[in-house]
Amino acid sequence: MLFNSIHFLFFFLVVTTLYFILEHKYRWFLLLMSSCYFYMAFVPIYILILGFTIVIDYFAGIYIEKSNGKRRKLFLIFSLIANIGVLAVFKYYNFLVDNFAYLFKGFGVNEPLPYLSILLPIGLSFHTFQAMSYTIEVYRGNQKAEQHFGIYSLYVMFYPQLVAGPIERPQNLLHQFYEKHYFEYARVVDGLKLILWGFFKKLVIADRLAVFVNAVYNNPDQHTGSTLILATIFFAFQIYCDFSGYSDIAIGTARVMGFKLMTNFNRPYFSRNISEFWKRWHISLSTWFKDYLYISLGGNRVSIPRWYFNLFFVFLLSGLWHGANWTYVIWGALNGFYLVFAIVSSNIREKTGRILGLHHFPKVNKFIQISITFILICISWVFFRANNVNDAFSILSKMIIPNGPLYYGTPSTIFYCFISILILLLIEAKWEYFKTGYSLFNNENWIVRALSYTAIVILILMIGVFDGGQFIYFQF
Amino acid sequence: MVLKIKEFIKSREFRRFSFKFILIVVIIFLFDFLVGNFLDTLYFNQKSGNDYKITYFIENTKADILIFGSSKASHHYDPAIIESRLNQSCYNGGRDGQSILYHYAILQTVLKRYKPKKIILDVHFKDLYVEETAFDNLNSLFPYYRKYPEIRNIIHLKGPFEKYKFYSHIYPYNSKIFTIITENIKSLTQKPLLHITEYKPLYRIWEKPISEEILKETFDSVKLNIFKSFVKKCVEEQIELYIITSPSFLKFTHKPKFIDTVQQISELYNVPYVNYLSNQGYLDTPGIFFDQYHLNDKGAKIFTEEICEIIK
Numbered sequence: 123m124l125f126n127s128i129h130f131l132f133f134f135l136v137v138t139t140l141y142f143i144l145e146h147k148y149r150w151f152l153l154l155m156s157s158c159y160f161y162m163a164f165v166p167i168y169i170l171i172l173g174f175t176i177v178i179d180y181f182a183g184i185y186i187e188k189s190n191g192k193r194r195k196l197f198l199i200f201s202l203i204a205n206i207g208v209l210a211v212f213k214y215y216n217f218l219v220d221n222f223a224y225l226f227k228g229f230g231v232n233e234p235l236p237y238l239s240i241l242l243p244i245g246l247s248f249h250t251f252q253a254m255s256y257t258i259e260v261y262r263g264n265q266k267a268e269q270h271f272g273i274y275s276l277y278v279m280f281y282p283q284l285v286a287g288p289i290e291r292p293q294n295l296l297h298q299f300y301e302k303h304y305f306e307y308a309r310v311v312d313g314l315k316l317i318l319w320g321f322f323k324k325l326v327i328a329d330r331l332a333v334f335v336n337a338v339y340n341n342p343d344q345h346t347g348s349t350l351i352l353a354t355i356f357f358a359f360q361i362y363c364d365f366s367g368y369s370d371i372a373i374g375t376a377r378v379m380g381f382k383l384m385t386n387f388n389r390p391y392f393s394r395n396i397s398e399f400w401k402r403w404h405i406s407l408s409t410w411f412k413d414y415l416y417i418s419l420g421g422n423r424v425s426i427p428r429w430y431f432n433l434f435f436v437f438l439l440s441g442l443w444h445g446a447n448w449t450y451v452i453w454g455a456l457n458g459f460y461l462v463f464a465i466v467s468s469n470i471r472e473k474t475g476r477i478l479g480l481h482h483f484p485k486v487n488k489f490i491q492i493s494i495t496f497i498l499i500c501i502s503w504v505f506f507r508a509n510n511v512n513d514a515f516s517i518l519s520k521m522i523i524p525n526g527p528l529y530y531g532t533p534s535t536i537f538y539c540f541i542s543i544l545i546l547l548l549i550e551a552k553w554e555y556f557k558t559g560y561s562l563f564n565n566e567n568w569i570v571r572a573l574s575y576t577a578i579v580i581l582i583l584m585i586g587v588f589d590g591g592q593f594i595y596f597q598f
Numbered sequence: 599m600v601l602k603i604k605e606f607i608k609s610r611e612f613r614r615f616s617f618k619f620i621l622i623v624v625i626i627f628l629f630d631f632l633v634g635n636f637l638d639t640l641y642f643n644q645k646s647g648n649d650y651k652i653t654y655f656i657e658n659t660k661a662d663i664l665i666f667g668s669s670k671a672s673h674h675y676d677p678a679i680i681e682s683r684l685n686q687s688c689y690n691g692g693r694d695g696q697s698i699l700y701h702y703a704i705l706q707t708v709l710k711r712y713k714p715k716k717i718i719l720d721v722h723f724k725d726l727y728v729e730e731t732a733f734d735n736l737n738s739l740f741p742y743y744r745k746y747p748e749i750r751n752i753i754h755l756k757g758p759f760e761k762y763k764f765y766s767h768i769y770p771y772n773s774k775i776f777t778i779i780t781e782n783i784k785s786l787t788q789k790p791l792l793h794i795t796e797y798k799p800l801y802r803i804w805e806k807p808i809s810e811e812i813l814k815e816t817f818d819s820v821k822l823n824i825f826k827s828f829v830k831k832c833v834e835e836q837i838e839l840y841i842i843t844s845p846s847f848l849k850f851t852h853k854p855k856f857i858d859t860v861q862q863i864s865e866l867y868n869v870p871y872v873n874y875l876s877n878q879g880y881l882d883t884p885g886i887f888f889d890q891y892h893l894n895d896k897g898a899k900i901f902t903e904e905i906c907e908i909i910k
Contacts, residue, residue, distance in 0.1 A: 128759040143606045307611045534776035568618070576626050580633060583768040584775050589734045 123163035125371045126324055126588075133160065134375060137281075141379050146302045150272055153299075157281035161244075164285075168243040171208060172279065178204040179253045180274045183260045187267035194261065201257040205250045212242055217446030245285030247443055251410055253278050256292045258414055265292045273299050282375040286368050288386040288406035295383070303380025315563055315575075316374030322578050323367030325586035327542040331360035333587070334531055334539055339507050342517050346526025350517050354500050357507050359543050362391065365404070391499075392554045394491040396460040399499060407443070411436050430465070434458035444506070449514055453505040460498055538585050545581075634767020637778060641741050641771060644781040645788055649774065651796055652693075652738060656707045656746065661689035663909075664708070666701040666828075667720030667844075669694040672796045673892045674844045675718065676902045683906040686715065690797040697732045698725045698821055699752055702828045703739055706748035709835055716838040716909055719828065722846070722875070726825060726856045728818045733757075740770035755820060799895035800888035804847060808881065809890060811848040815855050822859070829867045840909050841871040844901060845880035847887040872908060874901070 123130050137156045144152055162169050182201035186194050219235045256277065259265035268274040277296050283289075338345050338353035345353070366387040373383045390402035400408045419432045434455065441454015464471075480487040501518070508514035530536040552561075562574035606612055644650045663686050665675045671692025680688040693700065698721070708714070724732075733756045739749050743764055754760050763769045771778065832839035841864055843857065857873055864871035874880060886897030893901055 128762065142612075143601050143603045145600055145602060148600060305606065305609060305611050305615070307615050310611075310615055533780075534773070537776045538773070572618075572622050572625055575622055576629050579626050580629055580768060583630065583766055583772060584633075585773060588763075588772065 123160055125368060126321065129163075138378055142305045150270075150276055150299055153281070154272055154276045154279065157276065157279040157284060160281040161279065161284060164244045165241060168241075171212070171243050171246075172249065175205055175208055175250065175253055176275050176278050179257055179278070180268070180271055182257050183267040183274070184269070186257060186260050198257055198261045202254060205254050209246060209250050211238070212240060212246055214442075214446045248287045248289055249278050249284060251289050251407075251443075252283075255289070255410060255414065259292050265296070268292075268296060280376070280381075282372040282381075283383055286365070286372070287404075288369060288372065288384045289410050290383060290406070295381075298381050301380070306380070309380065310378050313374040313377035313379075316370045316377065318374075318575060318578055319563075320367040320370030320372075320374060322582055322586075323363035323370065323546070325582050325588065327546055328360050328364035328367060329587035330535075330538050330542050330585065331356040331363070334535055335360055335507070337531060338529065339513075339517075340509070342508070342513050342520075345520075345529055347520040347522070347524030348526060349529040351521050351524055352528065352530075354504055354507070354517075354521070356539060356543075358391070358496070358500050358503050359546065361503065361506070362387070363546065389550050389554050391496055392492060392550070393495050394488060395495055396457065396464050396498060399495055400457070400461070407440070411440055415439065430462045433461050433465075437461065448511050449505045449508055452511065452514070453502050456502045456505065460502075542585070631767050634769075634771070637768065637771040637775070638741070640778045640782050641774065643785060644778065645785040647777060647781040647784075649738075649741070649777060649781065652704075652742075655689065655691045655704060655796075656742060657711070659689045659691075659708070660687070660712055662686035662714055663688040663716045663718065664714045665690040665692055665718045665720070666705065667692045667718075668696055668722070668724065670722055670844050670846075670892060671718075671720040672798050673800050673888070674720065674898050674901055675797065675905065676799070676895075676898050677797055679899060679902040680906055680909075683903070684910055692720065692796050693738070694798075695731070695735050696738070697729065697735070698825045698828060699732060699736060699755065700739065702824045702831075703736075703749040703752040705828060705831060707742070707746045709831070710746075710748060713835055714837060716840065717832055718840045718842060718905070718909065720842050720844050721825070721856075721860055722843055723813055723815075723854055723856050726817055726821050726859065727814065728816045732818070732821065737773070740764075740772070741774070743770055752824070799898060800892055801895055802888050803885045803894060804887040804889050808847055808849055811846075811850055811890070813850070813854055817855070817859070825860075826863055829863060829869055833867050833869065838909070839869045840905075841869060842905065842908075843871075843873045843875045845874045845877050845887075845893060845897070847881065847890045849876060849881075870908070 123133060133156070137152070140152055141149055158169060161172065179201050182197050182204075185197045186201075189197060216237055219237055222235055256265065256268075256274075260267050268277065273296065276299055277290075277292060278284075280290075280295070335353050335357045338349055339357070342350060369386040373386070376383045384406055386404060386406050388402040388405065390399050393399035393402055416432055416436045419435070420428060421432065422429045424432065435458070437454045437458030438451060439454065441450045441452070441457070444450040444454070475481060475487065480490070504517050504521075505511075505514045508517055552559075562570060565571050565574070641649065642653060644653070661677075663677075663680060663684070665671050665677070665688070669692065672690060672694060673692070675690050675692065677688035677690045680686070691701075691704065701719070705717075736753055736756055739753060742749055743753055750761070829839060829841070841860060843860070854875070857875065861871055861873075880886065880893075880897070880901075883897075883900070886893055886900060888894040888897075
């Protein structure tokens with residue numbers, strides 16, 4: 123069931139209404155059944171996979187808590203292997219087979235391993251990581267093992283964030299299922315505003331940009347460097363609005379019912395450097411990798427070469443998490459390289475800035491930093507979006523010398539694309555740099571607020587794309 | 599009590615929310631009605647452009663011969679040649695990217711107004727096979743939803759909830775605001791085009807060698823039924839219908855299944871069907887193709903002359 127569907131709107135209305143009229147002690151059951159229904163709307167049988175990992179992790183949590191020493195670690199390892207195993211089979215097996223086949227071809231061995239013809243269960247990467255964070259936190263003693271099987275299941279399956287995050291932590295989410303939530307006007311309105319803004323980003327911006335991006339990236343050989351540059355910039359906004367739009371709908375949906383989910387995006391394209399970008403982009407995933415992998419490897423409390431390795435390796439794995447394709451691995455590695463290079467070159471860059479006198483012009487300096495960061499991120503997006511590694515390098519080589527005419531599709535396509543990006547930048551710049559001051563959505567005057575909601579709905583109806591299909595991150 | 603409905607409804611927070619929510623919904627519907635009607639006026643005020651051509655086809659044309667089909671129709675049939683050869687007026691209503699679904703909808707609206715003497719329906723594999731965008735492209739018909747009930751069943755094929763979207767007056771004009779505004783600006787200085795047609799000549803010569811097309815030959819049952827309905831409607835209205843598959847610069851590993859299917863349906867309704875899909879005469883004639891799927895203007899003229907012999 124897609125968020126951007128009438129089916130979901132009815133589902134949300136029914137579930138939320140029932141949630142508030144049900145006695146508190148039955149609400150977990152309603153949410154659990156609703157989440158099952160939500161998940162089974164995609165491929166029903168895959169709920170068995172979810173059930174399998176839920177059972178493993180539920181008991182693992184209890185036994186980890188009861189055990190000491192080596193046994194405690196063994197239960198954790200068992201749980202992690204089960205989760206990673208499921209991920210490996212469904213997401214990476216065929217990728218491994220492809221690569222083995224390529225390696226063994228030289229030895230005259232064809233098809234060393236058989237392919238599996240299975241669909242990737244939707245949201246597998248997300249709920250797997252969320253489940254792993256539970257057993258890890260229980261092991262670390264930061265979270266008590268959940269005794270209630272239903273509540274634990276709901277922690278993994280909570281429908282607003284089940285298929286594309288935010289990837290939650292048990293300390294944040296589990297206790298909320300025990301709290302009684304009342305219908306509060308201000309909170310419900312906040313949630314609905316977020317949902318509306320999420321739909322705007324998805325339907326008006328992301329899906330509109332996708333029309334142009336898909337036309338260009340699916341035929342990169344037919345397009346010039348300038349067109350590919352434009353398509354890449356559009357893709358940067360497409361993926362941001364698609365993913366953050368989904369997150370807004372997820373967080374807003376949960377907030378209406380009284381649940382507080384973590385922020386997943388914080389206007390990342392206003393970042394002044396790559397490190398800041400990764401503190402603002404897909405925050406739930408980057409903090410997951412930081413807390414459970416980067417710090418476990420030693421973080422920055424190791425020798426400098428090892429520190430650089432830790433950074434690079436974590437981002438490499440982060441790329442692999444996104445998909446079973448070398449393009450994602452390279453994307454991750456490139457971001458890791460950016461971070462390491464930023465550390466290595468920080469003195470030189472600061473000296474260069476001083477020589478150029480940029481410190482006298484902080485706003486200009488800021489603009490340059492934001493622009494350079496955006497360009498670097500766009501270069502990495504080429505790998506993320508390209509259909510394969512060859513296409514990615516071919517696109518980049520064309521972008522170096524962008525000659526040739528610019529393809530712009532139809533005038534209306536390009537008009538809508540620019541208008542939607544302009545609206546996004548104006549609104550986000552206001553939130554980033556002018557937090558106080560006049561606001562439309564949060565205006566004191568109710569009429570102004572009502573008219574601004576109306577304007578968003580009218581814009582969605584006028585220039586939203588209703589045939590856009592699913593969210594990009596569902597495929598992960 | 600498991601369900602605390604009364605408590606919930608009576609709660610001050612819920613009542614405050616409900617009141618404001620209903621008020622906002624009313625404001626939205628009001629603006630939707632006003633803006634939608636304004637867009638409706640502007641849309642039908644257009645005097646040129648692609649949207650105007652649809653309106654012209656539905657509301658104005660009284661041509662003796664009508665041509666239906668996708669881009670192959672719009673680029674392959676020169677109505678000027680048909681008019682001069684057959685001494686009958688001709689309107690080429692071919693439309694890029696549109697399938698039989700669109701054309702059946704248009705046919706129904708046109709037949710409510712008048713009966714042409716002949717109809718040429720250009721049909722090719724995309725008309726009958728499963729295709730992702732076939733239903734999406736029906737967006738072109740949205741502005742006519744309220745005025746022409748005949749097309750609603752076709753539009754409803756888009757999805758089970760499609761009809762509810764039309765409670766919005768703006769929705770039919772989704773993604774059309776740019777062209778509506780630009781065409782209306784043009785209309786200020788332009789008189790309506792009196793003689794228009796969808797025929798779009800193509801001017802380029804395809805120089806690449808012939809390629810092999812691999813078809814995903816899964817019939818779309820909805821399109822198949824609509825195709826049969828199109829044929830049946832013409833027969834019932836006693837309109838001379840000619841079904842034609844125009845030339846492509848392609849070769850196929852085997853005869854595409856849709857040809858036999860179209861043949862069977864044609865024979866069932868006693869309607870002539872002529873297949874030029876991989877006609878060797880056209881494949882061997884140099885310089886008449888624009889790309890693998892379309893004739894250029896030179897090719898279209900040759901083809902149209904040949905069609906005139908068939909339909910005269």
